[in-house]
Amino acid sequence: MSKSTRSRGFATRAIHEGYDPADHDYALVPPVHFSSTFTFEDAQHGGDLFAGVRDGHFYSRISNPTLDLLERRLAALEGAEAGLVTASGMGAITATFWTFIEPGAEVVMDETLYGCTFAFLRSGLAKFGIKVTPVDLREPENLEKVLTDQTRIVYFETPANPNMRLVDIARVSEIAHTKGARVIVDNTYATPYLQNPLALGADLVIHSATKYLGGHGDLVAGAVVGSAEDIQRIRLEGLKDMTGAVMSPFSAMLIMRGLKTLELRMDRHVKAAKVIADMLEAHPMVERVSYPGLESYPQYALAQAQMAQPGGMMAFELKGGMLMGRKFIDSVSLVQRAVSLGDPETLVQHPATMTHSAYTPEERARHGISDGLIRLSAGLETIEDILEDLTRALDACKGPRLSQVS
DSSP states (O other), X not given: OXXXXXXXXXXXXXXXXXXXXXXXXXXXXOOOOOOSBOOOSSHHHHHHHHHTSSOOOSBTTTOOHHHHHHHHHHHHHHTOSEEEEESSHHHHHHHHHHHHOOTTOEEXXXXXXOHHHHHIIIIIXXXXXXXXXXXXXTSTHHHHHHOOTTEEEEEEESSOTTTOOOOOHHXXXXXXXXGTOEEEEEOTTTHHHHOOGGGGTOSEEEEETTTTTTOSSOOOOEEEEEOHHHHHHIIIIIXXXXXXXXXXXXXXXXXXXXXXXXHHHHHHHHHHHHHHHHHHHHSTTEEEEEOTTSTTSTTHHHHHHHOSSOOSEEEEEETTHHHHHHHHHXXXXXXXXXXXXXXXXXXXXXXXXXXXXXXXXXXXXXXXOOTTEEEEEOOSSOHHHHHHHHHHHHHHTTGGGHHHHO
């Protein structure tokens, strides 16, 4: 990334990074390369590409011009040397882990993670002799108690899915590096517009590009960014040989289109989320709201220090627990009942029975994912319409039970 590029604003990098129309018949929009394979000038050219002594593309499972442009653009936004895109967020996670662990290695993870990530770490890696230790990383000192010379990776989300817990990236990275462990941060909730883990000491950043990066609910994709050396290892080991989780060029095109409006969309998501969180906190049926933009949020100071803005995601609990939570979800109409997040539509879901059902009831209770927790992704609809629908659904939960649960 050149000095002139680093000095450019976020939106400029998201729209222009890595592309010159003059190199492509002056087409304003980058072409999409659907080719699975690429021809060679001669035998020496092909051999040099396979040997890695010459740059270029020879097979789209390894690299593709359209994916390469997206990778460079995402790296520029995160302040990374290089990037790699994959067929899904889980593809990015698994390709990265398979690259940097071996039998006998240890992994430390935060207690609260996306359900499929949690299942992969807790159940999947255990089959291969990997010790995985869950820790409450809200207190970085907890990491010091379990870190060993065999710890290869410290992994966490911040904000965490679904209960919005934060982890101090700088402090955890400082501790992890005393034992040479890589720090990997899932930055899906915040996006590079609101948070830059690499600048705070993390080694690799993961994204489910399905969410805010794509931004329109019409694709499934993932990404990982970091040092050029680490990304090349993940490309040639975790992606090429271990998972084959290759993104399609069409998905890459859609994500690049989404990146052009990422700054605008995130500003709107955040604005809506703050208004929704204020309304929920004031409603008599709501027990508590977890949103980093509320002064009542327990980690408000860390959010202010670590994030440029508090994001578009929140979690809340209704008085009456799961019963009222399910009634609320069944009562929305404009707001959609769906998993995923970061779409133009406002979405609500019930983690205990949906995205985090991989946790046992005991694990959910221990890791702060209660039965009554509701996750909300603030959309881009007219805010008055969102508030009206949510208020109507909350009021439907009152009825004769209000005296019993208030």
